[in-house]
Amino acid sequence: MADSNLIRSLQNIVGKEHVLTDKEDLICYSYDSTFNSCLPGVVVIPGTTEEVSRIMSLASKAAVPVIPRGGGTNICGASVPARGGIVVAMHRFNRIIEIDTANLCAVVEPGVITAEFQRRVEELGLFFPPDPQALNMSTLGGNVATNAGGPRGFKYGVTRDYVLGLKMVLPDGRVLKVGGKTVKNVTGYDLTKLLTGSEGTLGIFTEIIFRLIPLPEAKRTLMAIFDDILDAARAVSATIAARIIPTTLEYMDREAMRLIEASRPCGLPVNSAAAILVEVDGSESDVPVQIKKVEEVCRKEGAREIRVAASEEEANQIWTARRAAFSSMARSAPTLIVEDVTVPRSMLPDMVKKIAEITGKYRIKVAILGHTGDGNMHPIILTDERDKNEMQRVKQAIDEMFRAALEMGGTLSGEHGIGLDKVKYMEWELGATGVDIMRRMKRALDPGGIMNPGKVLPPEDN
Numbered sequence: 001m002a003d004s005n006l007i008r009s010l011q012n013i014v015g016k017e018h019v020l021t022d023k024e025d026l027i028c029y030s031y032d033s034t035f036n037s038c039l040p041g042v043v044v045i046p047g048t049t050e051e052v053s054r055i056m057s058l059a060s061k062a063a064v065p066v067i068p069r070g071g072g073t074n075i076c077g078a079s080v081p082a083r084g085g086i087v088v089a090m091h092r093f094n095r096i097i098e099i100d101t102a103n104l105c106a107v108v109e110p111g112v113i114t115a116e117f118q119r120r121v122e123e124l125g126l127f128f129p130p131d132p133q134a135l136n137m138s139t140l141g142g143n144v145a146t147n148a149g150g151p152r153g154f155k156y157g158v159t160r161d162y163v164l165g166l167k168m169v170l171p172d173g174r175v176l177k178v179g180g181k182t183v184k185n186v187t188g189y190d191l192t193k194l195l196t197g198s199e200g201t202l203g204i205f206t207e208i209i210f211r212l213i214p215l216p217e218a219k220r221t222l223m224a225i226f227d228d229i230l231d232a233a234r235a236v237s238a239t240i241a242a243r244i245i246p247t248t249l250e251y252m253d254r255e256a257m258r259l260i261e262a263s264r265p266c267g268l269p270v271n272s273a274a275a276i277l278v279e280v281d282g283s284e285s286d287v288p289v290q291i292k293k294v295e296e297v298c299r300k301e302g303a304r305e306i307r308v309a310a311s312e313e314e315a316n317q318i319w320t321a322r323r324a325a326f327s328s329m330a331r332s333a334p335t336l337i338v339e340d341v342t343v344p345r346s347m348l349p350d351m352v353k354k355i356a357e358i359t360g361k362y363r364i365k366v367a368i369l370g371h372t373g374d375g376n377m378h379p380i381i382l383t384d385e386r387d388k389n390e391m392q393r394v395k396q397a398i399d400e401m402f403r404a405a406l407e408m409g410g411t412l413s414g415e416h417g418i419g420l421d422k423v424k425y426m427e428w429e430l431g432a433t434g435v436d437i438m439r440r441m442k443r444a445l446d447p448g449g450i451m452n453p454g455k456v457l458p459p460e461d462n
């Protein structure tokens with residue numbers, strides 16, 4: 001529990017009803033979607049930028065950690081208050097301030113739920129493509145802070161590609177505004193891009209300006225079914241090599257399909273080795289042409305069957321099941337570790353093979369899903385954290401997966417971020433110089449080191 005003077009000062013800023021100190025409440029904010037947890041000293045729920053600014057000045061002077069929190073859906077330990085402190089929950093920042101149809105952009109507060117924002121812009125014939133699969137629970141602020149992606153990233157990119165401007169409160173309480181409604185902006189260093197993906201380690205967003213695009217006229221879903229996992233992985237690479245750009249290119253192995261089907265039956269081919277789920281979009285006339293091309297490539301790479309969804313309802317059923325994949329799997333093991341390795345797309349078949357080798361060697365159970373059009377694989381390890389021996393093997397397997405991905409020219413995270421869970425690998429990818437530069441940038445913005453400590457950078461100097 002935080003110091004009583006600090007609690008009183010926070011109550012003066014936001015009102016008593018927006019400061020939580022009961023243990024039951026604090027426990028709710030001690031987790032995210034990983035199995036890390038740590039109790040915060042206090043939770044504060046501000047409603048204005050001015051209040052956030054006063055909270056930050058107070059925390060800075062008292063040298064108390066501040067942990068911004070959206071929906072708590074991240075899968076890397078990013079919003080766990082690892083060193084206690086003040087959790088700043090942003091759910092009262094829930095207004096869509098403006099959808100500017102003339103400038104194809106929107107001004108929003110960071111606590112808006114991602115799916116709600118997508119629904120609202122689509123009603124106006126506009127489109128906000130970033131689609132992290134927890135979009136019914138995640139917030140736009142969390143999406144910007146983790147630079148979230150999703151299945152549509154293959155054709156439309158990730159959250160960073162849609163952030164035009166940000167209002168952010170710095171750790172010392174000053175308010176920084178970067179970017180704006182213009183689509184072009186080369187004024188000085190690109191701070192908008194730097195702050196996107198900063199995982200709450202540099203400040204708290206209180207307003208975001210997003211770019212929007214026109215909503216495609218039509219879309220269609222196809223499933224290609226394979227008897228060999230490598231044929232499926234090769235079909236992904238071959239589709240890209242054939243210069244076809246579907247909206248999504250998702251991979252599911254047999255274990256992933258079996259677990260999804262057991263929880264949410266939707267006709268997935270559980271007797272096959274793997275399937276790829278493809279969505280194409282575009283004009284009414286172009287969509288059937290794209291579907292035909294994808295079908296040809298998949299057949300050439302050995303697909304045993306191609307199923308094209310007959311209706312939007314059938315396609316939605318498959319996508320809803322895919323979106324619920326993690327929760328479906330959570331029923332089958334006490335501990336679920338969702339990993340996130342990304343390799344250049346041409347290396348996908350090698351990475352799929354490597355994951356099978358590593359998990360076989362360490363005798364661990366894994367299901368593989370992936371936004372494979374981006375080279376982004378999610379090996380999901382089904383384990384039990386109480387089994388110390390197995391956890392040791394799991395850790396070794398994860399280390400080897402990251403080593404392999406980096407050796408193939410890949411990266412530690414395609415979309416989930418670094419958080420607490422991957423700090424130990426940062427130097428593997430960035431080298432000492434890269435980590436040193438990032439530390440200096442962090443110190444420039446957060447000299448007292450109060451913002452979300454322990455995340456992104458290795459702890460000893462964070």
Ligand SMILES: Cc1cc2nc3c(=O)[nH]c(=O)nc-3n(C[C@H](O)[C@H](O)[C@H](O)COP(=O)(O)OP(=O)(O)OC[C@H]3O[C@@H](n4cnc5c(N)ncnc54)[C@H](O)[C@@H]3O)c2cc1C
Pocket residue numbers: 032033067068069070071072073074075078079090110131132133134135137138139140141142143144145146147148149150151198199200201203204205206323326327415416452
């Ligand atoms: C079932 C499931 C599926 C998922 N699928 C995907 C996927 O397909 N793609 C993907 O990219 N991710 C995915 N995720 C991860 C998660 O949904 C994303 O990381 C999401 O962007 C987190 O948003 P959030 O609002 O829950 O943020 P939180 O988890 O609360 O926070 C995430 C980070 O953002 C910071 N933060 C939050 N709000 C602010 C703010 N206003 N200012 C500054 N920092 C802030 C936090 O401090 C923390 O570092 C999935 C998670 C689950 C549980």
